[in-house]
Amino acid sequence: MSAGQTRSLWSDRTISVLSPLVLLGLWEICARTGIVDVRFFPAPSNIIGHLFELASSGALWRHVGASLYRLAAGFVVGCVPAIVIGLAIGLYRPVRAAFDPLISATYPIPKSSLLPLILLIFGLGESSKIAMVAIGVFYPVVINTAAGVRQIAPIFLDVGRNFGASRFNMFRTVALPGALPLIMTGIKLGAGMGLVLIAIAEMVGAKQGLGYMIWNAWELFDVQTMYVGLFVIAIIGFVMNAGFDALERAIVPWRKG
Amino acid sequence: MTVPTTTAELPGGGQASAPKISLRDVTKRHDTQLALDRITLDIPVSTFFVVVGPSGCGKTTLLRMLAGLDAPSEGRIDIANSQPGHPQNSMVFQGDSLFPWMTVWDNAAYGLTMRKVPKARIDEVVGHYLNKTGMYGARTLYPHQLSGGMRQRVSIARAFANDPDILLMDEPFSALDEQNKTLLHEELLRIWEETRKTVVFITHSVDEAVTLGDRIMVMTAGPGRIKTIVPVNLPRPRKVVELRHTPAYGELVYDIWAQLREEVDRARSREPGSKA
Numbered sequence: 001m002s003a004g005q006t007r008s009l010w011s012d013r014t015i016s017v018l019s020p021l022v023l024l025g026l027w028e029i030c031a032r033t034g035i036v037d038v039r040f041f042p043a044p045s046n047i048i049g050h051l052f053e054l055a056s057s058g059a060l061w062r063h064v065g066a067s068l069y070r071l072a073a074g075f076v077v078g079c080v081p082a083i084v085i086g087l088a089i090g091l092y093r094p095v096r097a098a099f100d101p102l103i104s105a106t107y108p109i110p111k112s113s114l115l116p117l118i119l120l121i122f123g124l125g126e127s128s129k130i131a132m133v134a135i136g137v138f139y140p141v142v143i144n145t146a147a148g149v150r151q152i153a154p155i156f157l158d159v160g161r162n163f164g165a166s167r168f169n170m171f172r173t174v175a176l177p178g179a180l181p182l183i184m185t186g187i188k189l190g191a192g193m194g195l196v197l198i199a200i201a202e203m204v205g206a207k208q209g210l211g212y213m214i215w216n217a218w219e220l221f222d223v224q225t226m227y228v229g230l231f232v233i234a235i236i237g238f239v240m241n242a243g244f245d246a247l248e249r250a251i252v253p254w255r256k257g
Numbered sequence: 258m259t260v261p262t263t264t265a266e267l268p269g270g271g272q273a274s275a276p277k278i279s280l281r282d283v284t285k286r287h288d289t290q291l292a293l294d295r296i297t298l299d300i301p302v303s304t305f306f307v308v309v310g311p312s313g314c315g316k317t318t319l320l321r322m323l324a325g326l327d328a329p330s331e332g333r334i335d336i337a338n339s340q341p342g343h344p345q346n347s348m349v350f351q352g353d354s355l356f357p358w359m360t361v362w363d364n365a366a367y368g369l370t371m372r373k374v375p376k377a378r379i380d381e382v383v384g385h386y387l388n389k390t391g392m393y394g395a396r397t398l399y400p401h402q403l404s405g406g407m408r409q410r411v412s413i414a415r416a417f418a419n420d421p422d423i424l425l426m427d428e429p430f431s432a433l434d435e436q437n438k439t440l441l442h443e444e445l446l447r448i449w450e451e452t453r454k455t456v457v458f459i460t461h462s463v464d465e466a467v468t469l470g471d472r473i474m475v476m477t478a479g480p481g482r483i484k485t486i487v488p489v490n491l492p493r494p495r496k497v498v499e500l501r502h503t504p505a506y507g508e509l510v511y512d513i514w515a516q517l518r519e520e521v522d523r524a525r526s527r528e529p530g531s532k533a
Contacts, residue, residue, distance in 0.1 A: 155354050158326055162348045163368040163419060173367075177358035254357045254399045 042224050047231060050224040064232060066209040070126065071198050071236075074133020075191060082141035082190070083183060089142070090149020091175060103142065111136050111193065112200045124205035132201040137190035144186025148179030181255050184248045188241060195237050210236075275337060277302040277455045278323065278423060283332035285318050291480040292318050295332065298474070298483065302339070303453040307466040309517055310476030310484075311524040316459045317351070319481065320427050323457060324348050338422055344368065347421040349412050349429040355400040361387070361411050362396040368419030386414040389448050406437035410444070417448055426458040430465065442468050442497045450494050463517060467509045468497055475516045478524035485516055 024044045030036045031043035038046075054060035088095040115132060122128035152175065160174045202211025214229035216222075248255070276299035285293040293315040300306045310316050321327040322334060324346055336345055347368060355364045363370075366383045374382075387393040390410040400408055409429055416424055430438045446469065449456065460466055466473045467489060475484040491505060500506050 155350055155352065156356060158348075159350065159354050159356070159367075161326060162324055162346070163415075164344055164371045166371070169371055173359075173371075174356070177356070180358070252358075254359075254401060 039223065042227060047224055047227045051228045051231065054225065054228055060213075060228070060232070063208050063210050063213045063229075064236075066206075067198055067202065067211070068236070070129040070202075070209065071133055071191075071194055073126075074130040074194055074198070075137050077130060078134030078137030078194070079141050079187060079190065082138045082186070083145050086142040086145025086183070086186075087149055087171070087175060087179065089146040090179065091171075096146070103139070107139050107143070111139075111197055115201060115204060118201075119205060129198060129201045129206065129209070132197045133194040136193035136197040137187075140189035140193060141183070141186040144182045144189070145179055148182030148186075149175055151182070152178035181248075181252050184244065184252060188244045188248075191240055191244065192237065195233065195240070199233060274301065276300055277304070277337050277339075278306075278457070279335045279337075281333050281335075283319075283322065283329045283334060285315065285322065285327070286330045287318075293329075294480040294482050296481070296483060297332075298486075300455060300457065300472075302337075302455055305449065305456045305458065305469055305471045307458045307460060307470035307473045308476060309460055309463060309466045309473060309513065310481060311478045311517070311521045312461065313479050313524065314476045314520070315479060315481030316476060317427055320348070320425050320457060320459050323423075324425050336423060340420075340422055344372070344419055344421045346423045346425050347416040347419040349409075349416045349424070349426040351428040351431060353400070353408060355408055355411055355415075357400050359399075360396065361392055361398050361400070361403070364400070364411055365392075365396075365414045365418055367415055368421075372419075382418050382420070383414070386418045386448070387411075389417075390414045390444060406433050406441065409433065409441060413441075413445060413448070417452070421454070423455040423457065426456065428459055428461065431461070438465070439497055445469065446493075446495055446497070463510050463514045464501070466513065467491070467506060468495070468500060473513055475513060475520070478520045478527070484520060487513055487516075 027036075027041070028044050031038050031041060031046075051060070085095075085099065089099050090096075111132070114135060118128050118131050118135075122131050156174050156178060157170070160170045165173060198209070199211040199214065202209035203215040206212040210229050210233055214226050217225035217229060278298075278300040280296050280298045283293060283296040284291070296319065308316050308319065318327065322329050323336070326348075338345060355361075356367070359367070362383060365387055366379050369379045369382060384393065387396055390413055392407060392410050392414060395403065395407065400411070403411070409432075412429065416426075430441055433441065442465065458466075458469060470489050473487045473489060475487070476482065477484045487509070489509060491500060491503075491509075
């Protein structure tokens with residue numbers, strides 16, 4: 001990596017840290033000088049103060065914990081079958097023929113519109129929330145995994161065969177690592193979709209979770225709590241993405257450059 | 258797999274002992290298009306056998322059939338197995354064939370790993386060939402961190418390390434610049450002298466063919482047939498740059514180019530619009 005590249009990478013990072021800070025600073029100034037209505041847009045300093053209050057009372061952690069649990073469970077339930085089915089679709093034509101139309105027909109349905117049906121099937125408990133996340137995670141992962149297998153250059157399959165790879169090793173040393181970069185892309189998209197859906201699902205028929213917290217705050221016109229909920233969701237999304245990026249760098253070291 | 262052949266006047270023959278590779282009326286069709294037409298050929302053991310021909314003459318098809326990656330439509334291919342427990346062939350592919358997700362070391366060790374060779378033996382063999390190709394220092398790097406020439410060195414190390422009965426090379430240097438090509442010719446010859454494995458090497462470069470080969474088979478424009486097989490009686494071990502200054506080398510290049518020229522012209526005359 002040249003010095004110039006290093007420098008531009010560094011300044012990119014500086015900009016991406018600074019831009020939200022600048023925005024928050026502007027917001028703070030506007031709120032304090034009365035340019036914006038603090039009933040709808042309370043100053044960030046007030047929101048953060050309120051965040052600490054909610055955190056120290058323990059209420060925030062209860063909601064965060066509930067949402068994270070559902071997110072994690074739904075992620076596993078959606079992701080594992082998506083990778084298995086995606087690899088099978090990519091590798092075997094009959095599987096592709098069977099699943100492709102199903103997936104392309106159901107993919108465009110907005111996942112949030114499935115909530116009533118999911119509530120009908122799974123009831124108001126945890127399983128309906130987990131199912132919503134799982135559905136959100138499933139589609140991007142299955143589609144990207146299948147595409148990941150199919151974009152593997154045929155020469156790598158030839159190399160595997162020529163050097164005596166068994167069927168299992170063909171899968172382990174060629175198909176899976178070859179598809180891994182796109183699988184990771186699917187996982188990141190899926191996790192983001194899961195976060196969107198958990199917030200929506202928790203607004204209906206939940207007694208805790210960040211979605212419930214936001215919805216409840218709206219009903220009570222507790223705008224600051226609403227912002228705390230939004231803020232925490234944003235942070236979870238950010239941390240999740242950074243975590244998956246780090247994971248990707250660790251397990252896809254050949255993708256650099 | 259061995260078939261005793263007693264043929265005396267076959268195009269590639271001339272040797273009394275049983276051939277290492279023997280093809281009988283090997284024909285390949287892609288759909289209805291005839292790619293290779295009744296190739297009958299014997300390649301003696303320890304021969305560096307080079308195939309030249311115009312683009313689209315079926316050279317690569319021929320090699321893929323020798324590798325077992327494609328099956329002939331008709332005819333048979335026999336490869337005598339002299340080392341039990343060793344793979345029959347290893348291929349050096351045209352273009353980038355190193356797994357981007359493996360380090361240089363893991364790529365070079367791939368064949369041995371797939372065959373579950375003991376680790377100590379893998380370390381020894383892979384270390385040897387990475388040293389020979391000058392890639393030992395780069396063993397922890399990934400292919401995207403290497404130049405094209407370095408990648409082909411690893412690809413060659415991978416094939417030799419696998420210790421196959423025969424080596425198949427499909428225009429392995431065609432994407433490289435002249436300087437790199439010359440260096441790799443020297444390295445390939447040096448490594449080959451150690452083992453003297455039977456090689457089938459495909460190229461479109463007459464220079465490369467004469468530099469490396471013991472015999473050069475010129476193929477006709479598609480459908481591919483054997484036009485002629487020319488023995489190369491240049492002494493070994495060869496020094497690439499010095500060799501290219503000798504009159505014998507120049508004569509051979511001229512002869513083969515003259516043969517090839519007819520076929521290239523024929524292939525070209527078919528090009529404008531007219532499809533078979």
